[in-house]
Amino acid sequence: MNVNNTDERDLTPEERGAFAALSREQEPGRLLEERTVAELSERGLLTGSRSRFGVPGAIWSVAAVAALAMMIASFAVGHWLGSRDTANLMLAMQDRSSEQAVASVEQTGAAYRQALIELTALRQSTAPQEQLRGREVALSTIYAAADEMLRIAPDDPLAVRIMQAFNSVNSSLPPGESPETQSVVWF
Amino acid sequence: MxxxxxxxxxxxxxxxxxxxxxxxxxxxxxxxxxxxxxxxxxxxxxxxxxxxxxxxxxxxxxxxxxxxxxxxxxxxxxxxxxxxxxxxxxxxxxxRSRCTLFDLDENALPLVQPGQIRDRIDLERAIALLPDGYRLVLVLHDIEGWKHREIAEELDISEGTSKSQLYNARRTLRKILRPAGDGDHECQQHR
The missing domain is CATH 1.10.1740.10 (RNA polymerase sigma factor, region 2, helix turn helix motif)
Incomplete structure (x- = not known):
């Protein structure tokens, strides 16, 4: 940009070029679209509830929350059953915040199951590609939860077996074919 | 546009x-x-x-x-x-209470490093340093291609005000972009 121009009123050709070279478009954050749609839906300005994957967005939201809750619940149960440490178990049971967490896990776990039931029901009305997408998300959720559990408790037997099952399936896929669970980034 | x-x-x-x-x-x-x-x-x-x-x-x-x-x-x-x-x-x-659409405190120009404006990123930064009101009119006119009549209509100001804002915006932008050693270094920190 020619910054030595003394004429304050008009742009020089060089300055025009500099402005013209500036980008006219830029992508905002990926979540903004979902945020905006949610806001518009809440205000009643959008009524169609089908997300870009053809499955109601609320189901995915519930599934996400529930998956997180299941991860916590699985870790808690695995820890209790695996260690069979009665003293720790008693201490944990006396801890009111833990009780509340477990109760929350039970509730959200039930919601997660309900979300999957609804997802199953949608099989009749959705395209095969959308069904596949739903399966991918569901499996990704389980995979991600098990993977996270292993980070928290590497010896947790349940998480280890889940991961072994996933790895077993992945290793049996033909070369070049990606496992379904790797095509969706959920967390 | x-x-x-x-x-x-x-x-x-x-x-x-x-x-x-x-x-x-x-x-x-x-x-x-x-x-x-x-x-x-x-x-x-x-x-x-x-x-x-x-x-x-x-x-x-x-x-x-x-x-x-x-x-x-x-x-x-x-x-x-x-x-x-x-x-x-x-x-x-x-x-944000910092929209100075019609007034500019010339002493409130931001600190810049003269002589370092070399590319689009620098130009973007210089534009971002403009007072809000100047930046608004400059972006609409010089980048988006709006006419003064359209700016005036949309911002509910007169065409004369739009032209004046653009004049001041360009002048301030040139001060910000002025290379080191050129002129009176008005673009440096005044505060």
């Missing part, structure tokens, strides 16, 4: 679907078609904060959708949408 075109057939049918049935798919198509430009415009006007610009874009779509039934298609949809975005941006600037 051709602001005299009429609405495209594609936008028209999408808008009709959103207005009639609140069709989410139609909205998402509209959103993806126009948001990148809207976001860039808002990002420049608000001074470069992506977080704030995203909030403004969201509010713009909310306002636009609530007013869609009154959109007659007499102008390009993007022009109408961006005008909404400009007003939401302006409201945001006012909320």
């Amino acid at each position: 051709n602001r005299s075109r009429t609405i495209s057939a594609g936008d028209k049918s999408l808008i009709a679907s959103v207005v009639r049935t609140g069709d989410q798919r139609a909205f998402r198509t509209l959103y993806r078609r126009h948001t990148p430009h809207l976001f860039q415009l808002v990002l420049r006007i608000t001074g470069g904060s992506r977080h704030e610009a995203e909030d403004v874009v969201q509010e713009t779509w909310v306002r636009a959708c609530s007013r869609l039934p009154s959109f007659r298609g007499e102008s390009v949809f993007s022009t109408w949408l961006f005008a909404v975005g400009v007003n939401v941006s302006r409201d945001r600037l006012r909320q």
